[in-house]
Amino acid sequence: MTKNVIFVVSEWGYWGEELIGPLEACDAAGYNITFVTPTGKKPTPLTVSMTPGYFDPPLGRSVTSDYYAQKTRELYESDRIDHPKSLADWFPQRAYPSSPTYLRDMEAYYRRLDEIVANELSGYDALVVVGGSGALVDLANNQRLHDLILGFYQLNKVIATECYGVTCLAFARDFREKRSIIWGRHVTGHPIDYDYLDGTGFEGPHAIDGSNQGFGDGFINFGPPFYPLEYILRDAVGPEGQFIGRVGHTTSVIVDYPFITSRSTASSAECGRILIEVLEKGLTRYNW
Template sequence: MKKILIAVSEHGFWIEELLLPIDHFNKAGYTYDIITPTGALPFPDGASLDDTYKDPPLGRCVTSPELAERGKNINWEEFFAGRLSLKDWFPVRPYLSADNYVGSLEKYYGARSQAWEKISEYDGLLLVGGSGPIVDMVNNQRLHDLILGFYYADKLIGAECYTVTCLAFARELDTRQSILRGKHCTGHTMEYDYTEGWSLMANGDYLNFGAPPFSLEYILRDTVGPEGQFHGNVGRRTSVILDYPFLTSRSVASSDLCGEVFVKCLSEGIKKYGWK
């Protein structure tokens, strides 16, 4: 039986990007654990529960009435009971200014190796998308170390929407080389980015950033380098790219296909999907 570790933001996740892959896991007989940055209770982005919400760049509603109703009827506290905490698993990298920096760094690497032992019980990692991950998953050193652990163990790593950024940033401190270099991937494109009104939940209220704090497409194009390729697939309803061990999904509409390909990779052994 396969077991998946699912990482979820504590600042708002998109329900479709969590529930539809889980539907595929359940159908395949997989089990899963949920892990969050600090162990706090995750909550869905309110827009993902509203079937009348129109995504401005796409000009259409992106949540079906059925999925919105399903999300509203879920007891999320019960759903996330037993969740794990990245903060409990992984140490944080010491500052250069730390007393006995070399000793502190050795201790950090040792603790990280011990944390990686927990990965042995899992067959894959899924990073759930939404706006919230930009706050507590992107540039989260503990999450990057989790990703590196799965990468070194040659296990499947799936990333949806903005969490693909985590793959670009997951690097060793000494080499600073991205694990995505030379790979094929997809992610949020410029055409899918808001130009105003992009917001996320912070301190109990929505904080309006205007535009997102960065262009994921530009980051990914630079990260994969000349030997790799970013696939925007603009104009196609879905965009999912598997270049093992990385499975990347562009946005909400690709969630179901992401779950399908995730299962095919683990159950059927496919290593490539969505590119030639």
């Protein structure tokens, strides 16, 4: 039976290779793909991920190859990701405690979540959360995305996250228990050694079309990332888990089923290959 995979992508700048790597692996395997963004807008790739030879300061080398630059631009210029599914339309918003109907609102909220998990998520086999700096803006603290992740976790289905998309695992937690779902797990992610000191930017939907309108006139430099992901992940896994940065190794992909975590750009193709091995061969542990 053909497998169905959800790809969640930021609307404020995804790294092209981090989408193309696992997407090509899924396409080659003949999987059905559903693209999802926070509000249903077409996602925007970071310009530097379409610029061959782009030099990454922390790594001291180019991180954008001709191949992935071309593939990223081709995907963006095609109509394949023009109409992604909207998380805001799909998942309910959790009620504020100050709501005068809080208890009834929360009952309706959990009832709808249970319906989605049982009747809709059960039809999917894997979830992929694509990285890039835009994930800091609209994915990391997105309650609806957390609920999507929790639904896959409840169903024991594969959850793959890349780069700053791994943050979503640290923050995805049952609202009543408030403990991360990666507590006690082994994960990788963007280590502080590879964080920018300057140049972290976000690109909205007007960054590429030439209109230079919208947030930051299409681009704004925030200097370093909003947070050091390594520290967040170290705290999220707790004393019985482990953050594995594999600093100095070209790639870092970790499988601690049902989680696949991928460090950053260079690991994208490996992330896709390992995703297929998890889905087709039952791989449950890798690289630890």
